[in-house]
Amino acid sequence: MPLTPEQDAEIADLRATPRSTLRAVSDGAEKHLYRAMPVLDHGFVRMIDYMGDDAAICQAARVSYGRGTKSVQNDEGLIRYLMRHWHSTPFEMCELKLHVKLPVFVARQWIRHRTANVNEYSARYSILDREFYIPRPEDLAAQSSQNNQGRGDVLGAEESARVLDWLREDAHRAYDHYEAMISDTSPDGGGQQGLARELARMNLPANIYTQWYWKVDLHNLFHFLRLRADPHAQYEIRVYADAICEMVRDWVPAAYRAFEEYRLGGVTLSASGVKCLRRMLAGEEVTQETSGMSAREWREFEAIVGK
Ligand SMILES: Cc1cc2nc3c(=O)[nH]c(=O)nc-3n(C[C@H](O)[C@H](O)[C@H](O)COP(=O)(O)OP(=O)(O)OC[C@H]3O[C@@H](n4cnc5c(N)ncnc54)[C@H](O)[C@@H]3O)c2cc1C
Numbered sequence: 001m002p003l004t005p006e007q008d009a010e011i012a013d014l015r016a017t018p019r020s021t022l023r024a025v026s027d028g029a030e031k032h033l034y035r036a037m038p039v040l041d042h043g044f045v046r047m048i049d050y051m052g053d054d055a056a057i058c059q060a061a062r063v064s065y066g067r068g069t070k071s072v073q074n075d076e077g078l079i080r081y082l083m084r085h086w087h088s089t090p091f092e093m094c095e096l097k098l099h100v101k102l103p104v105f106v107a108r109q110w111i112r113h114r115t116a117n118v119n120e121y122s123a124r125y126s127i128l129d130r131e132f133y134i135p136r137p138e139d140l141a142a143q144s145s146q147n148n149q150g151r152g153d154v155l156g157a158e159e160s161a162r163v164l165d166w167l168r169e170d171a172h173r174a175y176d177h178y179e180a181m182i183s184d185t186s187p188d189g190g191g192q193q194g195l196a197r198e199l200a201r202m203n204l205p206a207n208i209y210t211q212w213y214w215k216v217d218l219h220n221l222f223h224f225l226r227l228r229a230d231p232h233a234q235y236e237i238r239v240y241a242d243a244i245c246e247m248v249r250d251w252v253p254a255a256y257r258a259f260e261e262y263r264l265g266g267v268t269l270s271a272s273g274v275k276c277l278r279r280m281l282a283g284e285e286v287t288q289e290t291s292g293m294s295a296r297e298w299r300e301f302e303a304i305v306g307k
Contacts, residue, residue: 002044002101003036011035011046026053028250036099037243040236042131042209043101045243047251052094052218054079054254060093076254083258091219094252098214098244103133105206106237113224116216123210124198127182132171133207134164139235150232171205178203218255221248226263267304270297277305 003011011034029050036044058064058075061082082090102110111118121128137160141151155163181200186192194200216224225248227233229241249256269277272292279286288298 002038002042007036024051024053024056026050026251028253029053029247032247032250037246039239039243040103040133042133043103043240044099045240045247046099047096047247048099048213049097050095050251052252054252056093057082057090057218057252057255061087061090072254076257079254080258080261083255083262088219091222091255092217094218094255096216096218096221096248096251099211100214100240101209101211102240103207103236104204104210106133106234106240107210107212108206109234109237110214110228110240113216113220115220115223116214118212118214120212121210123201124196127197128178128201128204128208128210130172130175131209132167132175132205133209133236134167134171135236137161137164140164151235167207171207174203174205175208218248218252222259222263225259229264269301269304272297273301273304276301280305 014034029047032047033050034046034048036046038044054075058078061078081087100110107120137157138154140155140160140163142153142155144150144152146152154160178200181195181203182197183194184192185194221244225241225245228237229245230238233241245256248259270293276286276291276293288295291298291301293301
């Protein structure tokens with residue numbers, strides 16, 4: 001369960017006390033504020049705060065004193081121009097603060113994105129909950145034979161049952177020992193301190209859940225989403241990126257449409273790729289041997305041009 005009834009009540013309380021403000025407000029973001037979007041079996045993403053909206057991107061680009069926005073069409077055209085030409089700083093004027101609950105092995109991939117501000121739940125100070133990510137059977141796949149960093153076919157029923165049993169058993173055994181280590185260890189229960197939490201936690205598996213607040217500007221968030229909402233990203237981080245995409249689509253719809261057009265749905269071609277494409281458009285039969293590309297580059301190029 002991602003949230004307890006008490007946590008749900010705290011969120012409802014926050015949402016029940018709106019205030020008026022002079023700041024830019026995005027109606028799409030307001031509907032997400034504080035609410036948790038469930039991800040995986042115990043995880044979630046919650047929007048805690050945001051700064052700016054589509055208009056703020058245009059205001060920054062035009063360095064305006066007032067609203068700085070023109071017609072909606074005009075603004076959308078400007079946002080698309082900025083995205084198309086990699087004018088990134090106006091997008092940095094918008095920010096998003098999220099509360100994320102995620103397995104530790106996902107957090108290790110996520111934290112590689114250095115252009116964000118992070119504050120993580122302290123397992124030195126607090127006791128971690130007995131919550132582990134246990135995949136659904138349909139998400140348990142064999143090692144891919146083509147891609148060393150990917151998955152192949154889904155495991156058969158018998159094999160997946162065996163794997164799931166091991167994952168559950170190992171996690172709970174490790175947690176039992178963690179609990180025992182941090183507990184009063186004296187035979188009479190006379191109040192002797194157990195092992196420090198900062199040490200006992202080293203026993204816990206990488207599928208235990210952690211939590212953090214994560215704040216990032218829109219330019220770097222788009223960079224994160226392009227890498228992590230991509231089919232090459234591991235499923236367990238991709239589902240978080242997909243949830244964030246939903247929020248961003250509502251928060252800054254015009255910027256998100258430009259991101260979908262030029263980043264998520266767009267491609268980058270190498271100089272050789274552009275040359276080959278031009279030759280192909282001129283009716284020439286181009287092969288890998290005549291392309292000037294390696295076999296792998298050629299496969300990737302073919303995937304782009306749909307050959
Ligand atoms: C599919 C996939 C597979 C991966 N596999 C591996 C792997 O096997 N091993 C591994 O270690 N990592 C792996 N990574 C992580 C990857 O190499 C990056 O560390 C991660 O995606 C963060 O990207 P970033 O550095 O561009 O992001 P950010 O840290 O958010 O940085 C954004 C941009 O800011 C600039 N920047 C930030 N900090 C600096 C700096 N100190 N100096 C110069 N420029 C900076 C760069 O232009 C950077 O692109 C993988 C990532 C993906 C998506």
